[in-house]
Amino acid sequence: MAPYTLAIGDKSFSSWSLRAWLAFDKAGIPVSTLQAPLYQDAFAEVLKAFAPARTVPALRLPDGTVIWDSIAIAEELHSRHPEAGLWPTDAALRATGRALVAEMHSGFAALRSHCPMNLRIAYRDVPVPDAAAQDLARVERLWSHALDISGGPWLLGEWSLADAAYAPLAMRVAGYDLPVGKVAHAYVAQHLADNSIRRWRAMGLVRDSDLVQYHKDWPRRTWPFPTPLAARAVDGTEAENDTCPYSGDPVTHVLEMDGRRWGFCNPTCRDKTVADPAAWPAFMAMIGR
Numbered sequence: 001m002a003p004y005t006l007a008i009g010d011k012s013f014s015s016w017s018l019r020a021w022l023a024f025d026k027a028g029i030p031v032s033t034l035q036a037p038l039y040q041d042a043f044a045e046v047l048k049a050f051a052p053a054r055t056v057p058a059l060r061l062p063d064g065t066v067i068w069d070s071i072a073i074a075e076e077l078h079s080r081h082p083e084a085g086l087w088p089t090d091a092a093l094r095a096t097g098r099a100l101v102a103e104m105h106s107g108f109a110a111l112r113s114h115c116p117m118n119l120r121i122a123y124r125d126v127p128v129p130d131a132a133a134q135d136l137a138r139v140e141r142l143w144s145h146a147l148d149i150s151g152g153p154w155l156l157g158e159w160s161l162a163d164a165a166y167a168p169l170a171m172r173v174a175g176y177d178l179p180v181g182k183v184a185h186a187y188v189a190q191h192l193a194d195n196s197i198r199r200w201r202a203m204g205l206v207r208d209s210d211l212v213q214y215h216k217d218w219p220r221r222t223w224p225f226p227t228p229l230a231a232r233a234v235d236g237t238e239a240e241n242d243t244c245p246y247s248g249d250p251v252t253h254v255l256e257m258d259g260r261r262w263g264f265c266n267p268t269c270r271d272k273t274v275a276d277p278a279a280w281p282a283f284m285a286m287i288g289r
């Protein structure tokens, strides 16, 4: 059992949850997640154990203390694990990062409500009202500023909590095909290639419901993540490996890829791998790629 427990929302839609989870994943700090389903009675039920939280993410520390806001979670994690590199050691870059995070946390309401994060459906020909366009221009200005002083490829050079904060905005630019310049486009591509976000998305594709509240009338297109390696779920338990690459438990569910069969200890582990095999280092190491 991991010492930290993080309550999150539906992975396909909960942008604040993604930010907190990314901090754990990038720092390599083990965390148990509890999913509180958005717009369902079970949401409040799950959060009862995280009082006084009323939104996700909410984090329970090993001593039982609850933290109910994404910035507080990120900063507390950095304080407890300064060696994890969540913020750069360079003081000027770190200060810039904190300003970036603060503006994300309190800003861009028009853009966020016009284009809610949806990692299941991507759109094209999306009209951008003035207020959202102004937000988008400001985001580009901030990204350019940070990338200029750090040299990239992440906002502060190496991946940091600033990139966690802006990951959902990068997903909006990609998912709604929003018009941005070359620098922002390259920064969005950096997120799309990132295995942490791809794993989060793969888990959401497998486990989440498709919430119609997030549907838009605009034309749809394929999500512009890198095309996943072709794999499919198959029946039976026959596989080249005896134990699951993630848990070490016996194989019960199998996928086929390039004519070879690989096994996992439950359908979720198998299906999240089928969704994007290359995003899972333990699987790729097992198959020797």
Ligand SMILES: N[C@@H](CCC(=O)N[C@@H](CS)C(=O)NCC(=O)O)C(=O)O
Binding pocket: 009, 013, 014, 015, 016, 017, 038, 054, 055, 056, 057, 068, 069, 070, 071, 105
């Ligand atoms: N300021 C909060 C915002 C959290 C938030 O609004 N989370 C949304 C999900 S992404 C939520 O819990 N919505 C459910 C609700 O408001 O009832 C943070 O940074 O953590």
